[in-house]
Amino acid sequence: MVKVHPALPEIPIQPAAWDWLQRSGVTIRVRDPSSTRGGGFWWPDRKLVDLFTAQEEAAIHELAHAWWHERRLQGTAAAELIVAVVRLSEESDPRYQRAAELARQYVYGIPSQPDPNSPTGWWRGLLVEGNDWEMFAGLASGVMGNLALLPDYVRCFYTGLFDEPAS
Numbered sequence: 100m101v102k103v104h105p106a107l108p109e110i111p112i113q114p115a116a117w118d119w120l121q122r123s124g125v126t127i128r129v130r131d132p133s134s135t136r137g138g139g140f141w142w143p144d145r146k147l148v149d150l151f152t153a154q155e156e157a158a159i160h161e162l163a164h165a166w167w168h169e170r171r172l173q174g175t176a177a178a179e180l181i182v183a184v185v186r187l188s189e190e191s192d193p194r195y196q197r198a199a200e201l202a203r204q205y206v207y208g209i210p211s212q213p214d215p216n217s218p219t220g221w222w223r224g225l226l227v228e229g230n231d232w233e234m235f236a237g238l239a240s241g242v243m244g245n246l247a248l249l250p251d252y253v254r255c256f257y258t259g260l261f262d263e264p265a266s
């Protein structure tokens with residue numbers, strides 16, 4: 100757990116991960132510390148985690164983007180994550196139910212969710228776009244950085260970023 104910004108609660112990232120992010124130039128801005136409504140951006144060119152509010156979920160999400168930004172370009176990492184998310188979409192272990200549900204949305208989309216920019220008129224998910232970066236950040240905030248909620252074959256992508264579950 101690390102206090103990464105005075106306006107935020109402690110985030111379940113490893114101190115060494117926060118050190119690495121800071122050393123690589125990542126900074127955090129919280130636009131409205133009095134709100135927790137959420138939202139934010141990761142600006143790669145400025146290495147800025149730009150949070151609209153002090154919401155923990157958004158902080159975990161955008162920090163995950165910052166962490167994955169370089170790692171996704173190492174070898175076949177991006178494709179490996181996508182393959183793991185497809186496998187997660189078929190996971191039946193009840194411990195990983197929340198993550199598996201998110202994975203199914205990323206893989207198959209949400210036919211009931213309108214998307215005027217989609218050729219089908221509904222949100223088709225992230226797999227069709229090969230969007231590993233939203234898969235990575237979406238799962239991170241989806242489980243709020245709790246690695247106990249991810250099976251081994253997905254958890255390994257977050258090793259070094261989030262605190263290891265107490266065993």
Ligand SMILES: [Zn+2]
Nearest residue numbers: 160164233236
């Ligand atoms: Zn995102």
